[in-house]
Amino acid sequence: MRSTRADDYQHVPRPVAVLAKEFASGATTGRHSHPRAQLLYAIEGLMIAATDDGTWAVPAGHALLIPPGVAHEISMHGTVAMRTAYLVSQSLALPRFCQVVRVSVLLNATLLALAEEPVLYDEDGRGGHLASLVLDEIARAPTTPLALPLPHDGRLRRLCRALIEAPHLPHDIDVWSDRIGVSRRTLTRRFRSETGFSFAEWRRRLRLLEVMARQARGDAMPGIAAAVGYGSPRALRSMMSRTPRGPGSQGSTSP
Incomplete structure (x- = not known):
């Protein structure tokens, strides 16, 4: 069974590692940070993310791009289904601060598909192609002013x-x-x-x-x-x- 612990995805030797998780309304993650950059994607429900620099709303169909090492806390409003892509920092240009981006139909489909691949997917096979497409779509994703x-x-x-x-x-x-x-x-x-x-x-x-x-x-x-x-x-x-x-x-x- 695929792990739902974020720590298990931080040192996976792949450029993108996707975690799937669901939360009940009212749940919070507690303040934490990750060594990898993170794309926090809301499939259902609303997430509110708080850092020392501000607060971001992440409604369904949007994702929060979090730079590595940024301490944050996420609160859930409504039942939340999410996918988190942990990203190797060298794989794409990252913002200095968190950003909310709109998730395209293609990025949604690619994240869901990559979550079904083995964590140690074949980098020369389907998993590797999906990971490359995830990175391309993140780089193209438009930002939204939900900060x-x-x-x-x-x-x-x-x-x-x-x-x-x-x-x-x-x-x-x-x-x-x-x-x-x-x-x-x-x-x-x-x-x-x-x-x-x-x-x-x-x-x-x-x-x-x-x-x-x-x-x-x-x-x-x-x-x-x-x-x-x-x-x-x-x-x-x-x-x-x-x-x-x-x-x-x-x-x-x-x-």
Whole structure:
């Protein structure tokens, strides 16, 4: 039987090693890292990944590309079926930070097929050809703006952590600048400099990720709206329509 332990795939003498696994809603992986780069692909459900640099939403049909050695924790929202491809770093150009990419029909089929091959597949046979195609498709995969970067400034990071814990909080930028002890001008300038977003844009994106997680768990829209600080589902839908979430949207995806 194929192992479901990530450690068993880190030193396989192959450029790509694929693990198949399922998780119940509410499960978490705990904070960990891998010596190999990782493509974390959601076949079903929603995964939320958190690192020191930010948070990423990985809905079905998408994957998170994680550089080697990056400590991360994954939480599951809804029943999650996933495939993880552990990649030899020299096999492709890797980003400095995590990136969410859209998985093509071909990449999906190739990952599923490679997961059915022996872990020590024949590099000159079908397994080797599938592994090469996986690497080619990852290199071509378009990125999507499903990231929530965190600032490095300790004061701004405390603000962000407070909002992540309670995304419904209504405080405006003036209240937050008083709370963390900086001027509105400094908060505005440094927030955009360190995250690529204005404070208002960042908070909308945070609320969108929370909405996605709650929808994946099957929560009702009125409760979701209240949980993220909106008085009605209609107001929430208006916010969602203004927040980039597709591959053609504008906005930074790197912390």
